[in-house]
Amino acid sequence: xxxxxxxxxxxxxxxxxxxxxxxxxxxxxxxxxxxxxxxxxxxxxxxxxxxxxxxxxxxxxxxxxxxxxxxxxxxxxxxxxxxxxxxxxxxxxxxxxxxxxxxxxxxxxxx
Amino acid sequence: xxxxxxxxxxxxxxxxxxxxxxxxxxxxxxxxxxxxxxxxxxxxxxxxxxxxxxxxxxxxxxxxxxxxxxxxxxxxxxxxxxxxxxxxxxxxxxxxxxxxxxxxxxxxxxxx
Numbered sequence: 001x002x003x004x005x006x007x008x009x010x011x012x013x014x015x016x017x018x019x020x021x022x023x024x025x026x027x028x029x030x031x032x033x034x035x036x037x038x039x040x041x042x043x044x045x046x047x048x049x050x051x052x053x054x055x056x057x058x059x060x061x062x063x064x065x066x067x068x069x070x071x072x073x074x075x076x077x078x079x080x081x082x083x084x085x086x087x088x089x090x091x092x093x094x095x096x097x098x099x100x101x102x103x104x105x106x107x108x109x110x111x
Numbered sequence: 112x113x114x115x116x117x118x119x120x121x122x123x124x125x126x127x128x129x130x131x132x133x134x135x136x137x138x139x140x141x142x143x144x145x146x147x148x149x150x151x152x153x154x155x156x157x158x159x160x161x162x163x164x165x166x167x168x169x170x171x172x173x174x175x176x177x178x179x180x181x182x183x184x185x186x187x188x189x190x191x192x193x194x195x196x197x198x199x200x201x202x203x204x205x206x207x208x209x210x211x212x213x214x215x216x217x218x219x220x221x222x223x
Contacts, residue, residue, distance in 0.1 A: 006153075034211065043114075044154075044202065044214040086153065098144060098167060099212065103153035 002027050004089050006102035013077050014110050021072040021105045023061075023087030031089045033063055033070040034099065038084040047072075047085070057081070077109045113137075115215035117203050123221045124193055132188045132218045136205030143186050144212065145178055146202045154202065160186065193222045 003026040013019050025031065035047040048056045050063040050070060061072045070087060084106050088099040116135040124130050136143050145157040156170035160180040171177070175193075180186040190197055200219050204212035 036212075043216050044204075046211040049211060098156050098159045098170075100156065101146075101154040 002031075002089060002091065002100045004087050004100055004102035006085075006087055006105045008105045009103070010106045010108065012108040012110065015079055016076050019074050019077045019081070019107065019109075021085050021087075021107065023070045023072065023102060025068050025070065025087075025089050027068075027089055027091060029091060030065075031091050033061070034088040034090070035059070035061055035070075035072050036086040036088060036101075038086070040083070044086070077107075079109045079111055082107055082109045115203055115205050115213050117201075117215035117218050119218060120216065121219045121221075123223060126195060126222055127192055129189065129191045130193055130220065132190075132201050132203075132220070134186045134188070134203030134205075134215060136184070136186070136203070137213055139183075140205035140207055140213070141183055142206045143180055144204045144206075145186070145188050146204070147172075147199045148202060148217070149199045157188070157201075190220075193220075195222050198222045 005024045007022055033050040036044050037047045038044045048061060059072055059074045061070050063070050084104050086104045087102040090097050090099050115137055118133045122130055141162045143160045146154040147157055148154050158171055158178045159167040175191045178188045198221050200217040202217045203215045206212045
């Protein structure tokens with residue numbers, strides 16, 4: 001079964017500290033992996049996707065197929081990074097298909 | 112429109128009543144998705160429309176839930192005989208084929 005697991009409900013760090021939000025997935029095949037972010041009082045929005053292999057707002061995520069993980073990392077957290085972060089998976093298909101989301105991790109960056 | 116629009120933004124209803132939630136996707140987006148987000152929980156997939164194909168209803172929690180979409184435009188999610196456990200934020204998203212989603216701001220449903 002397709003499943004996305006984010007083991008931490010809340011992650012609290014100090015400004016300038018490194019941050020890693022964990023995401024593990026279960027899928028037989030080659031899924032697409034995404035990170036979505038929801039800032040306070042804003043809509044859920046795409047942060048990055050693994051096929052783009054880009055860095056957005058200093059965040060990166062590497063797909064590790066051996067460990068079935070897609071952890072989100074940033075070397076120096078900023079207060080404006082405080083938000084809810086959701087890892088999501090989509091199976092390959094001829095019509096895109098639905099995203100399966102994890103439970104989300106709330107990141108709190110303290111001054 | 113410029114983004115995905117959902118209405119109403121808030122809805123309070125009495126247990127047992129029916130409710131209808133509306134989603135206007137981005138023009139030209141062929142795919143439309145409904146998700147439910149209960150307090151403190153992740154996004155739960157409900158239903159997915161892609162063009163003229165049969166919708167993927169695999170996430171609908173019971174037969175009290177149904178959704179319609181007219182062509183590639185507006186969608187309505189209907190919940191009949193609402194229960195307190197239906198209280199949640201209902202999110203709609205749209206996308207072009209195989210691209211990332213654009214989410215609406217959601218409808219917060221409270222069943223009292």
